[in-house]
Amino acid sequence: MAPFTSPFTMGISDQDGFTTSDPRRRRRLLDRVEEAGLDHVSVGDHISFHDGSGFDGMITANTMLSSHDRLSVLIGIYLLGLRHPMATARQLSTLSQAAPGRLTLGVGVGGEDRREVSNAGVDPRTRGRRLDEALMLVRRLLTGEEVSHEGEFFRLDGARILPAPDPGIPIVIGGKGDVAVRRTAESGDGWLGIFCSARRFAETRERILEAASGLDRPTPSWFGVNVWCGLDTDPRRARELLAAKMQGLYHLPYEKFQYIAPAGTPEQVAEFLLPFVESGAEHITVIPVGSGVEAEIDAVAALREQLGRAVGAARE
Known part of the structure:
Protein backbone atom coordinates (compact mmCIF):
# COMPACT_ATOMS: atom_id res chain seq x y z
CA MET A 1 0.00 0.00 0.00
CA ASP A 39 2.38 24.44 8.05
CA HIS A 40 1.65 28.12 8.49
CA VAL A 41 0.63 30.91 10.81
CA SER A 42 -2.32 33.11 9.92
CA VAL A 43 -2.78 36.72 10.99
CA GLY A 44 -5.87 38.89 10.80
CA ASP A 45 -6.38 42.54 10.03
CA HIS A 46 -8.60 45.19 11.59
CA ILE A 47 -8.13 48.94 11.90
CA SER A 48 -10.64 49.53 14.69
CA PHE A 49 -13.08 46.72 15.32
CA HIS A 50 -16.17 47.42 17.46
CA ASP A 51 -14.56 48.63 20.69
CA GLY A 52 -11.35 49.89 19.05
CA SER A 53 -9.39 46.64 19.04
CA GLY A 54 -7.36 45.70 16.00
CA PHE A 55 -4.13 44.42 14.51
CA ASP A 56 -2.45 45.52 11.32
CA GLY A 57 -2.10 42.51 9.04
CA MET A 58 1.04 43.64 7.24
CA ILE A 59 2.92 44.60 10.38
CA THR A 60 1.92 41.38 12.15
CA ALA A 61 2.91 39.31 9.10
CA ASN A 62 6.31 40.97 9.11
CA THR A 63 6.69 40.20 12.83
CA MET A 64 5.93 36.52 12.22
CA LEU A 65 8.14 36.22 9.13
CA SER A 66 11.09 37.90 10.83
CA SER A 67 10.69 35.77 13.98
CA HIS A 68 10.97 32.44 12.15
CA ASP A 69 13.00 31.30 9.16
CA ARG A 70 10.69 28.68 7.67
CA LEU A 71 7.01 29.05 8.58
CA SER A 72 4.74 30.59 5.97
CA VAL A 73 2.25 33.33 6.80
CA LEU A 74 -1.30 33.83 5.57
CA ILE A 75 -2.92 37.23 6.01
CA GLY A 76 -6.57 36.38 6.22
CA ILE A 77 -8.14 38.69 5.52
CA TYR A 78 -6.56 42.05 4.74
CA LEU A 79 -9.02 44.93 4.40
CA LEU A 80 -7.57 46.10 1.10
CA GLY A 81 -10.60 48.26 0.32
CA LEU A 82 -9.63 50.51 3.24
CA ARG A 83 -6.04 51.00 2.01
CA HIS A 84 -4.36 52.64 -0.95
CA PRO A 85 -3.14 50.10 -3.53
CA MET A 86 0.19 51.87 -4.04
CA ALA A 87 1.12 51.63 -0.36
CA THR A 88 -0.15 48.05 -0.19
CA ALA A 89 1.95 46.97 -3.16
CA ARG A 90 5.05 48.56 -1.62
CA GLN A 91 4.49 46.71 1.65
CA LEU A 92 4.09 43.41 -0.21
CA SER A 93 7.24 44.02 -2.23
CA THR A 94 9.19 44.74 0.96
CA LEU A 95 7.85 41.63 2.71
CA SER A 96 8.70 39.51 -0.32
CA GLN A 97 12.30 40.75 -0.27
CA ALA A 98 12.67 39.69 3.36
CA ALA A 99 10.82 36.36 3.07
CA PRO A 100 10.39 35.33 -0.58
CA GLY A 101 7.75 32.69 -1.21
CA ARG A 102 6.46 32.60 2.36
CA LEU A 103 3.49 34.96 2.19
CA THR A 104 -0.09 34.49 0.97
CA LEU A 105 -2.40 37.50 0.98
CA GLY A 106 -6.11 37.11 1.60
CA VAL A 107 -8.22 40.18 0.83
CA GLY A 108 -11.80 41.14 1.59
CA VAL A 109 -14.15 44.01 2.27
CA GLY A 110 -14.87 43.49 5.96
CA GLY A 111 -17.96 45.37 7.03
CA GLU A 112 -19.01 43.53 10.18
CA ASP A 113 -18.46 46.90 11.86
CA ARG A 114 -19.57 49.65 9.47
CA ARG A 115 -18.01 52.34 11.63
CA GLU A 116 -14.59 50.74 11.06
CA VAL A 117 -15.13 51.33 7.34
CA SER A 118 -16.51 54.86 7.58
CA ASN A 119 -13.91 55.96 10.15
CA ALA A 120 -11.23 54.87 7.67
CA GLY A 121 -12.65 57.41 5.22
CA VAL A 122 -14.51 54.90 3.05
CA ASP A 123 -18.22 54.94 2.27
CA PRO A 124 -19.51 51.50 3.37
CA ARG A 125 -21.84 51.49 0.34
CA THR A 126 -18.91 51.62 -2.09
CA ARG A 127 -16.36 49.47 -0.28
CA GLY A 128 -16.87 46.53 -2.64
CA ARG A 129 -16.20 48.58 -5.78
CA ARG A 130 -13.23 50.20 -4.07
CA LEU A 131 -11.81 46.76 -3.26
CA ASP A 132 -12.23 45.63 -6.87
CA GLU A 133 -10.33 48.64 -8.16
CA ALA A 134 -7.62 48.36 -5.50
CA LEU A 135 -7.19 44.65 -6.16
CA MET A 136 -6.77 45.19 -9.88
CA LEU A 137 -4.14 47.87 -9.27
CA VAL A 138 -2.21 45.86 -6.68
CA ARG A 139 -2.00 42.92 -9.07
CA ARG A 140 -0.68 45.17 -11.86
CA LEU A 141 1.79 46.95 -9.59
CA LEU A 142 3.19 43.66 -8.28
CA THR A 143 4.27 42.74 -11.81
CA GLY A 144 6.73 45.64 -11.76
CA GLU A 145 5.10 47.30 -14.77
CA GLU A 146 4.44 51.03 -14.97
CA VAL A 147 0.81 51.78 -14.21
CA SER A 148 -1.26 54.79 -15.17
CA HIS A 149 -4.89 54.69 -14.14
CA GLU A 150 -7.86 57.02 -13.77
CA GLY A 151 -10.63 55.28 -11.86
CA GLU A 152 -13.56 55.85 -9.54
CA PHE A 153 -11.40 55.82 -6.41
CA PHE A 154 -7.72 55.92 -7.42
CA ARG A 155 -5.55 57.84 -9.84
CA LEU A 156 -2.02 56.68 -10.69
CA ASP A 157 0.37 58.44 -13.04
CA GLY A 158 3.32 56.36 -14.19
CA ALA A 159 3.32 54.44 -10.89
CA ARG A 160 5.76 51.59 -10.41
CA ILE A 161 6.78 49.26 -7.58
CA LEU A 162 10.15 47.52 -7.73
CA PRO A 163 11.36 44.94 -7.09
CA ALA A 164 8.45 42.78 -8.19
CA PRO A 165 7.96 39.86 -5.76
CA ASP A 166 9.71 36.71 -6.96
CA PRO A 167 8.12 34.26 -6.58
CA GLY A 168 4.79 36.02 -6.86
CA ILE A 169 2.54 36.43 -3.85
CA PRO A 170 -0.71 34.42 -4.13
CA ILE A 171 -3.75 36.62 -3.60
CA VAL A 172 -6.85 34.80 -2.38
CA ILE A 173 -10.31 36.26 -1.96
CA GLY A 174 -12.22 36.17 1.29
CA GLY A 175 -15.98 36.46 1.59
CA LYS A 176 -19.03 34.57 0.43
CA GLY A 177 -21.90 34.72 -2.00
CA ASP A 178 -22.07 35.87 -5.59
CA VAL A 179 -19.55 38.66 -5.14
CA ALA A 180 -16.88 36.31 -3.76
CA VAL A 181 -17.46 33.92 -6.65
CA ARG A 182 -17.17 36.66 -9.26
CA ARG A 183 -14.17 38.34 -7.59
CA THR A 184 -12.26 35.07 -7.19
CA ALA A 185 -12.93 33.97 -10.77
CA GLU A 186 -11.89 37.33 -12.20
CA SER A 187 -9.06 38.41 -9.93
CA GLY A 188 -8.03 35.77 -7.38
CA ASP A 189 -5.57 32.92 -7.19
CA GLY A 190 -8.03 31.18 -4.91
CA TRP A 191 -10.73 31.55 -2.28
CA LEU A 192 -10.56 31.69 1.52
CA GLY A 193 -13.82 30.74 3.20
CA ILE A 194 -14.80 31.71 6.73
CA PHE A 195 -18.05 31.32 8.64
CA CYS A 196 -19.40 28.79 6.18
CA SER A 197 -20.61 25.20 6.32
CA ALA A 198 -18.90 22.40 4.42
CA ARG A 199 -21.86 22.28 2.07
CA ARG A 200 -21.58 25.99 1.32
CA PHE A 201 -17.83 25.62 0.89
CA ALA A 202 -18.29 22.88 -1.71
CA GLU A 203 -20.95 24.85 -3.57
CA THR A 204 -18.86 28.02 -3.66
CA ARG A 205 -15.76 26.20 -4.86
CA GLU A 206 -17.66 24.60 -7.72
CA ARG A 207 -19.23 27.91 -8.69
CA ILE A 208 -15.83 29.59 -8.76
CA LEU A 209 -14.34 26.91 -10.98
CA GLU A 210 -17.33 27.11 -13.31
CA ALA A 211 -17.22 30.93 -13.47
CA ALA A 212 -13.48 30.91 -14.17
CA SER A 213 -13.57 28.25 -16.87
CA GLY A 214 -14.33 30.67 -19.70
CA LEU A 215 -12.00 33.48 -18.64
CA ASP A 216 -8.64 34.22 -20.21
CA ARG A 217 -6.64 33.85 -17.00
CA PRO A 218 -5.32 31.03 -14.80
CA THR A 219 -8.05 29.07 -13.04
CA PRO A 220 -8.03 29.67 -9.26
CA SER A 221 -6.37 26.69 -7.61
CA TRP A 222 -6.02 27.65 -3.92
Whole structure:
Protein backbone atom coordinates (compact mmCIF):
# COMPACT_ATOMS: atom_id res chain seq x y z
CA MET A 1 0.00 0.00 0.00
CA ALA A 2 1.31 3.47 -0.91
CA PRO A 3 2.04 5.80 2.02
CA PHE A 4 -0.77 8.19 2.90
CA THR A 5 -0.14 11.72 1.63
CA SER A 6 -2.14 14.41 3.39
CA PRO A 7 -4.43 16.30 1.00
CA PHE A 8 -4.46 19.36 3.24
CA THR A 9 -2.17 21.74 5.03
CA MET A 10 -3.07 23.03 8.47
CA GLY A 11 -2.08 26.29 10.08
CA ILE A 12 -2.90 28.19 13.24
CA SER A 13 -4.07 31.71 13.94
CA ASP A 14 -3.37 32.96 17.44
CA GLN A 15 -3.21 36.73 17.26
CA ASP A 16 -2.99 37.37 20.99
CA GLY A 17 -0.41 34.70 21.76
CA PHE A 18 2.05 35.25 18.91
CA THR A 19 2.13 39.04 19.20
CA THR A 20 3.65 38.91 22.66
CA SER A 21 6.06 41.74 23.41
CA ASP A 22 8.72 39.20 24.43
CA PRO A 23 10.61 38.28 21.23
CA ARG A 24 12.21 35.19 22.80
CA ARG A 25 8.82 33.84 23.83
CA ARG A 26 7.45 34.55 20.35
CA ARG A 27 10.30 32.62 18.74
CA ARG A 28 9.75 29.72 21.14
CA LEU A 29 6.06 29.62 20.30
CA LEU A 30 6.72 29.66 16.56
CA ASP A 31 9.31 26.90 16.98
CA ARG A 32 6.65 24.93 18.81
CA VAL A 33 4.26 25.46 15.87
CA GLU A 34 6.85 24.07 13.45
CA GLU A 35 7.78 21.17 15.73
CA ALA A 36 4.08 20.33 16.01
CA GLY A 37 4.00 19.76 12.26
CA LEU A 38 1.83 22.74 11.39
CA ASP A 39 2.38 24.44 8.05
CA HIS A 40 1.65 28.12 8.49
CA VAL A 41 0.63 30.91 10.81
CA SER A 42 -2.32 33.11 9.92
CA VAL A 43 -2.78 36.72 10.99
CA GLY A 44 -5.87 38.89 10.80
CA ASP A 45 -6.38 42.54 10.03
CA HIS A 46 -8.60 45.19 11.59
CA ILE A 47 -8.13 48.94 11.90
CA SER A 48 -10.64 49.53 14.69
CA PHE A 49 -13.08 46.72 15.32
CA HIS A 50 -16.17 47.42 17.46
CA ASP A 51 -14.56 48.63 20.69
CA GLY A 52 -11.35 49.89 19.05
CA SER A 53 -9.39 46.64 19.04
CA GLY A 54 -7.36 45.70 16.00
CA PHE A 55 -4.13 44.42 14.51
CA ASP A 56 -2.45 45.52 11.32
CA GLY A 57 -2.10 42.51 9.04
CA MET A 58 1.04 43.64 7.24
CA ILE A 59 2.92 44.60 10.38
CA THR A 60 1.92 41.38 12.15
CA ALA A 61 2.91 39.31 9.10
CA ASN A 62 6.31 40.97 9.11
CA THR A 63 6.69 40.20 12.83
CA MET A 64 5.93 36.52 12.22
CA LEU A 65 8.14 36.22 9.13
CA SER A 66 11.09 37.90 10.83
CA SER A 67 10.69 35.77 13.98
CA HIS A 68 10.97 32.44 12.15
CA ASP A 69 13.00 31.30 9.16
CA ARG A 70 10.69 28.68 7.67
CA LEU A 71 7.01 29.05 8.58
CA SER A 72 4.74 30.59 5.97
CA VAL A 73 2.25 33.33 6.80
CA LEU A 74 -1.30 33.83 5.57
CA ILE A 75 -2.92 37.23 6.01
CA GLY A 76 -6.57 36.38 6.22
CA ILE A 77 -8.14 38.69 5.52
CA TYR A 78 -6.56 42.05 4.74
CA LEU A 79 -9.02 44.93 4.40
CA LEU A 80 -7.57 46.10 1.10
CA GLY A 81 -10.60 48.26 0.32
CA LEU A 82 -9.63 50.51 3.24
CA ARG A 83 -6.04 51.00 2.01
CA HIS A 84 -4.36 52.64 -0.95
CA PRO A 85 -3.14 50.10 -3.53
CA MET A 86 0.19 51.87 -4.04
CA ALA A 87 1.12 51.63 -0.36
CA THR A 88 -0.15 48.05 -0.19
CA ALA A 89 1.95 46.97 -3.16
CA ARG A 90 5.05 48.56 -1.62
CA GLN A 91 4.49 46.71 1.65
CA LEU A 92 4.09 43.41 -0.21
CA SER A 93 7.24 44.02 -2.23
CA THR A 94 9.19 44.74 0.96
CA LEU A 95 7.85 41.63 2.71
CA SER A 96 8.70 39.51 -0.32
CA GLN A 97 12.30 40.75 -0.27
CA ALA A 98 12.67 39.69 3.36
CA ALA A 99 10.82 36.36 3.07
CA PRO A 100 10.39 35.33 -0.58
CA GLY A 101 7.75 32.69 -1.21
CA ARG A 102 6.46 32.60 2.36
CA LEU A 103 3.49 34.96 2.19
CA THR A 104 -0.09 34.49 0.97
CA LEU A 105 -2.40 37.50 0.98
CA GLY A 106 -6.11 37.11 1.60
CA VAL A 107 -8.22 40.18 0.83
CA GLY A 108 -11.80 41.14 1.59
CA VAL A 109 -14.15 44.01 2.27
CA GLY A 110 -14.87 43.49 5.96
CA GLY A 111 -17.96 45.37 7.03
CA GLU A 112 -19.01 43.53 10.18
CA ASP A 113 -18.46 46.90 11.86
CA ARG A 114 -19.57 49.65 9.47
CA ARG A 115 -18.01 52.34 11.63
CA GLU A 116 -14.59 50.74 11.06
CA VAL A 117 -15.13 51.33 7.34
CA SER A 118 -16.51 54.86 7.58
CA ASN A 119 -13.91 55.96 10.15
CA ALA A 120 -11.23 54.87 7.67
CA GLY A 121 -12.65 57.41 5.22
CA VAL A 122 -14.51 54.90 3.05
CA ASP A 123 -18.22 54.94 2.27
CA PRO A 124 -19.51 51.50 3.37
CA ARG A 125 -21.84 51.49 0.34
CA THR A 126 -18.91 51.62 -2.09
CA ARG A 127 -16.36 49.47 -0.28
CA GLY A 128 -16.87 46.53 -2.64
CA ARG A 129 -16.20 48.58 -5.78
CA ARG A 130 -13.23 50.20 -4.07
CA LEU A 131 -11.81 46.76 -3.26
CA ASP A 132 -12.23 45.63 -6.87
CA GLU A 133 -10.33 48.64 -8.16
CA ALA A 134 -7.62 48.36 -5.50
CA LEU A 135 -7.19 44.65 -6.16
CA MET A 136 -6.77 45.19 -9.88
CA LEU A 137 -4.14 47.87 -9.27
CA VAL A 138 -2.21 45.86 -6.68
CA ARG A 139 -2.00 42.92 -9.07
CA ARG A 140 -0.68 45.17 -11.86
CA LEU A 141 1.79 46.95 -9.59
CA LEU A 142 3.19 43.66 -8.28
CA THR A 143 4.27 42.74 -11.81
CA GLY A 144 6.73 45.64 -11.76
CA GLU A 145 5.10 47.30 -14.77
CA GLU A 146 4.44 51.03 -14.97
CA VAL A 147 0.81 51.78 -14.21
CA SER A 148 -1.26 54.79 -15.17
CA HIS A 149 -4.89 54.69 -14.14
CA GLU A 150 -7.86 57.02 -13.77
CA GLY A 151 -10.63 55.28 -11.86
CA GLU A 152 -13.56 55.85 -9.54
CA PHE A 153 -11.40 55.82 -6.41
CA PHE A 154 -7.72 55.92 -7.42
CA ARG A 155 -5.55 57.84 -9.84
CA LEU A 156 -2.02 56.68 -10.69
CA ASP A 157 0.37 58.44 -13.04
CA GLY A 158 3.32 56.36 -14.19
CA ALA A 159 3.32 54.44 -10.89
CA ARG A 160 5.76 51.59 -10.41
CA ILE A 161 6.78 49.26 -7.58
CA LEU A 162 10.15 47.52 -7.73
CA PRO A 163 11.36 44.94 -7.09
CA ALA A 164 8.45 42.78 -8.19
CA PRO A 165 7.96 39.86 -5.76
CA ASP A 166 9.71 36.71 -6.96
CA PRO A 167 8.12 34.26 -6.58
CA GLY A 168 4.79 36.02 -6.86
CA ILE A 169 2.54 36.43 -3.85
CA PRO A 170 -0.71 34.42 -4.13
CA ILE A 171 -3.75 36.62 -3.60
CA VAL A 172 -6.85 34.80 -2.38
CA ILE A 173 -10.31 36.26 -1.96
CA GLY A 174 -12.22 36.17 1.29
CA GLY A 175 -15.98 36.46 1.59
CA LYS A 176 -19.03 34.57 0.43
CA GLY A 177 -21.90 34.72 -2.00
CA ASP A 178 -22.07 35.87 -5.59
CA VAL A 179 -19.55 38.66 -5.14
CA ALA A 180 -16.88 36.31 -3.76
CA VAL A 181 -17.46 33.92 -6.65
CA ARG A 182 -17.17 36.66 -9.26
CA ARG A 183 -14.17 38.34 -7.59
CA THR A 184 -12.26 35.07 -7.19
CA ALA A 185 -12.93 33.97 -10.77
CA GLU A 186 -11.89 37.33 -12.20
CA SER A 187 -9.06 38.41 -9.93
CA GLY A 188 -8.03 35.77 -7.38
CA ASP A 189 -5.57 32.92 -7.19
CA GLY A 190 -8.03 31.18 -4.91
CA TRP A 191 -10.73 31.55 -2.28
CA LEU A 192 -10.56 31.69 1.52
CA GLY A 193 -13.82 30.74 3.20
CA ILE A 194 -14.80 31.71 6.73
CA PHE A 195 -18.05 31.32 8.64
CA CYS A 196 -19.40 28.79 6.18
CA SER A 197 -20.61 25.20 6.32
CA ALA A 198 -18.90 22.40 4.42
CA ARG A 199 -21.86 22.28 2.07
CA ARG A 200 -21.58 25.99 1.32
CA PHE A 201 -17.83 25.62 0.89
CA ALA A 202 -18.29 22.88 -1.71
CA GLU A 203 -20.95 24.85 -3.57
CA THR A 204 -18.86 28.02 -3.66
CA ARG A 205 -15.76 26.20 -4.86
CA GLU A 206 -17.66 24.60 -7.72
CA ARG A 207 -19.23 27.91 -8.69
CA ILE A 208 -15.83 29.59 -8.76
CA LEU A 209 -14.34 26.91 -10.98
CA GLU A 210 -17.33 27.11 -13.31
CA ALA A 211 -17.22 30.93 -13.47
CA ALA A 212 -13.48 30.91 -14.17
CA SER A 213 -13.57 28.25 -16.87
CA GLY A 214 -14.33 30.67 -19.70
CA LEU A 215 -12.00 33.48 -18.64
CA ASP A 216 -8.64 34.22 -20.21
CA ARG A 217 -6.64 33.85 -17.00
CA PRO A 218 -5.32 31.03 -14.80
CA THR A 219 -8.05 29.07 -13.04
CA PRO A 220 -8.03 29.67 -9.26
CA SER A 221 -6.37 26.69 -7.61
CA TRP A 222 -6.02 27.65 -3.92
CA PHE A 223 -9.00 26.79 -1.72
CA GLY A 224 -8.90 27.16 2.03
CA VAL A 225 -11.04 27.80 5.08
CA ASN A 226 -10.60 29.58 8.42
CA VAL A 227 -12.47 27.95 11.30
CA TRP A 228 -12.89 29.12 14.88
CA CYS A 229 -12.55 26.08 17.16
CA GLY A 230 -12.86 25.54 20.88
CA LEU A 231 -10.39 22.78 21.82
CA ASP A 232 -10.08 21.01 25.15
CA THR A 233 -10.13 17.47 26.53
CA ASP A 234 -13.44 18.48 28.16
CA PRO A 235 -15.99 19.33 25.42
CA ARG A 236 -18.06 21.47 27.78
CA ARG A 237 -15.01 23.51 28.73
CA ALA A 238 -14.10 23.88 25.05
CA ARG A 239 -17.53 25.35 24.33
CA GLU A 240 -17.37 27.73 27.29
CA LEU A 241 -13.95 29.06 26.24
CA LEU A 242 -14.98 29.52 22.61
CA ALA A 243 -18.28 31.18 23.50
CA ALA A 244 -16.62 33.71 25.77
CA LYS A 245 -13.97 34.58 23.17
CA MET A 246 -16.33 34.99 20.23
CA GLN A 247 -18.96 36.91 22.18
CA GLY A 248 -16.29 39.30 23.42
CA LEU A 249 -14.92 39.90 19.92
CA TYR A 250 -18.05 39.96 17.77
CA HIS A 251 -20.58 41.23 20.34
CA LEU A 252 -22.94 38.42 19.34
CA PRO A 253 -24.04 35.31 21.26
CA TYR A 254 -22.14 32.11 20.48
CA GLU A 255 -25.39 30.50 19.37
CA LYS A 256 -25.07 32.60 16.19
CA PHE A 257 -21.83 30.74 15.37
CA GLN A 258 -22.26 27.28 16.93
CA TYR A 259 -22.98 25.45 13.66
CA ILE A 260 -19.90 26.86 11.90
CA ALA A 261 -17.52 27.19 14.87
CA PRO A 262 -17.13 23.76 16.51
CA ALA A 263 -16.07 23.06 20.07
CA GLY A 264 -14.88 19.81 21.58
CA THR A 265 -11.95 17.44 21.69
CA PRO A 266 -9.55 17.28 18.70
CA GLU A 267 -11.26 14.06 17.60
CA GLN A 268 -14.71 15.68 17.68
CA VAL A 269 -13.54 18.80 15.80
CA ALA A 270 -11.81 16.56 13.21
CA GLU A 271 -15.22 15.04 12.44
CA PHE A 272 -16.52 18.56 11.75
CA LEU A 273 -13.60 19.39 9.45
CA LEU A 274 -13.55 16.14 7.46
CA PRO A 275 -16.34 17.24 5.05
CA PHE A 276 -14.37 20.40 4.22
CA VAL A 277 -11.37 18.33 3.13
CA GLU A 278 -13.64 16.06 1.14
CA SER A 279 -15.08 19.18 -0.53
CA GLY A 280 -11.66 20.40 -1.70
CA ALA A 281 -10.38 22.51 1.19
CA GLU A 282 -6.62 22.03 0.84
CA HIS A 283 -5.58 24.76 3.30
CA ILE A 284 -7.18 24.77 6.74
CA THR A 285 -6.48 27.46 9.30
CA VAL A 286 -7.67 26.84 12.84
CA ILE A 287 -8.40 29.81 15.08
CA PRO A 288 -8.16 27.93 18.37
CA VAL A 289 -9.49 28.87 21.75
CA GLY A 290 -8.16 26.84 24.64
CA SER A 291 -6.60 27.15 28.06
CA GLY A 292 -3.44 28.92 26.82
CA VAL A 293 -1.36 29.42 23.71
CA GLU A 294 0.89 26.40 24.28
CA ALA A 295 -2.13 24.18 24.89
CA GLU A 296 -3.77 25.60 21.77
CA ILE A 297 -0.75 24.76 19.59
CA ASP A 298 -0.67 21.22 20.96
CA ALA A 299 -4.43 20.83 20.46
CA VAL A 300 -4.23 21.98 16.82
CA ALA A 301 -1.39 19.49 16.26
CA ALA A 302 -3.57 16.74 17.73
CA LEU A 303 -6.43 17.94 15.53
CA ARG A 304 -4.25 17.68 12.44
CA GLU A 305 -3.32 14.11 13.35
CA GLN A 306 -6.94 13.13 13.99
CA LEU A 307 -8.10 14.75 10.74
CA GLY A 308 -5.37 12.99 8.80
CA ARG A 309 -6.50 9.66 10.24
CA ALA A 310 -10.11 10.43 9.39
CA VAL A 311 -9.25 11.34 5.81
CA GLY A 312 -7.15 8.19 5.46
CA ALA A 313 -9.95 6.02 6.82
CA ALA A 314 -12.52 7.64 4.53
CA ARG A 315 -10.35 6.89 1.50
CA GLU A 316 -9.68 3.24 2.30
